[in-house]
Amino acid sequence: MKRKFLINLALAILTTVVLIALISITFFNIEFEKLVRQEKNLLQKKIENKILYFSKYLKLIEQGMEKNAENIAQELSRSLEGGASAVERLEKKIQATLKNHEPLSVNVYDKKGNMLIKAGRQEESEYFFNPAEREGWFRNWKASDTLAHLNLVMHEKTGKKRKHTLVRPLNSPYILEIVQSLRVYVDKKYCSNYYQFLFLEYFRAFEENSLYLQKLDLFSPQAPHWSFLKEGRQLSADVVKKMAANEKNELNQESGEVIFYTLALENTGYPYLDRMIVELSFKKNAFRVFNRRLVLMAVGAGLLIFILLLLIYSKVFDRYFISRVLGLRDKINQVGNGYYGGALEVEGQD
Known part of the structure; x- marks a missing residue:
């Protein structure tokens, strides 16, 4: 009787563990999806x-960048008043400006958008416009416009944030493009x-x-x-x-x-x-560890499943399987001990 109870108990425990694992995984995923939805709504x-x-x-930082670009433009604009010789004179001044104000680059174009000077870290400040966009933008620029601050953008190839400012001195046929890095400006300014x-x-x-x-x-x-x-x-x-x-x-x-x-x-x-x-x-993992409600649900479900399985195994499984297995085992033991008891007959000989 004791053996039967221990077998039933072991089977009930094993089955309970398997079922709890399956149920817990299912409930866990359902609950986790609900929690994600709740957290997303709270955070939104x-x-x-x-x-x-x-x-x-x-916006405040960008205003500072615009002011910095205007200071650079003021320093360089006078050098652009004139013809081709003005462009030559400007190259040296741009190098000094790059050291003092630390823009990424300062570029000079003619009114058709052709680049005449490029100075600075071009690999980082690669031009905001492609040639076709630049030419069209310059062509549509009103004659009265002398300064244009473009929106802060992210570099297409690196994702680095930068700001472009375009300046056209009144008495010059040339256009300045001043490119600033948001990170460089913030690090220096603050x-x-x-x-x-x-x-x-x-x-x-x-x-x-x-x-x-x-x-x-x-x-x-x-x-x-x-x-x-x-x-x-x-x-x-x-x-x-x-x-x-x-x-x-x-x-x-x-x-x-x-x-x-x-x-x-x-x-x-x-x-x-x-x-x-x-x-x-x-x-x-944090949800798995700290969700007490799920743990209590799993423990409660486990106890209920364990009791039901123990009753089922004791009544049904015992009747149709365990009793027969134990009976067969007893007969085998008797034969092994030399007592046939009519179970085996070999013409009266052992």
Whole structure:
């Protein structure tokens, strides 16, 4: 009787463990998807407000960059008053300007958009315009315009943030293009840690204050989809394609651990901040460890399953399987001990 109970107990425990594992995995995935949805909804408004404040910081910095570009233009414009000799004189002055004001590059064009001088770190400040765009832009520039600050943009090949300013002195047939790096300007104007704060620490508070959020990132919706927060990081074209195929412009990946969605804002002052792709990455392990409700549900379900299985095994399994196995084992033991008891007869001989 004791043996039967121990066998039933072992079978019940084994089956319970297997069933709890399967049920827990199922419930865990369902609950995790719900939690991701809740966290995303809670974070969305906070992220929107954060970006609006962020755009104000950025606007102040950009105004400083524009003032810096105007100072550079003022120094160089007088040298451009004249003909071809003015261009030759300007080259030396540009080199001094690059040291004093630290723009990425200063370029000189004629009115058709042909580049006459290029100075500075061209590999980083590669021109904002392609030749056709530049020529058309110059052609449509009104005669009264002498200064144009273009929007802060991200480099097409590196994702680095830069600002272009175009200047045309009144008495000159030439045009200056002043290219500044946002990072270089901020590091020099404020301190080396301020850029880190503005583009990383400012948003990292979301990650630090959330038990489940692992990573937040913002991407440009325009190809090649560079990250606005983590310089040099690029969004996969496959992700963008899948999002475009979804009517809600939303995508879940890796069993809900990563979610992408499109965020639309107004009045940020920046076209690339008005509409961005948000990436939220969640810590599944943290959810597994700290979700007490799931643990209690698993324990409760386990106890209930264990009791039911023990009763089933004791009544049904014991009757149709265990009793027969134990009976057969007893007969084999009797034969092994030399007692046949009529079970085996070999013409009266052992």
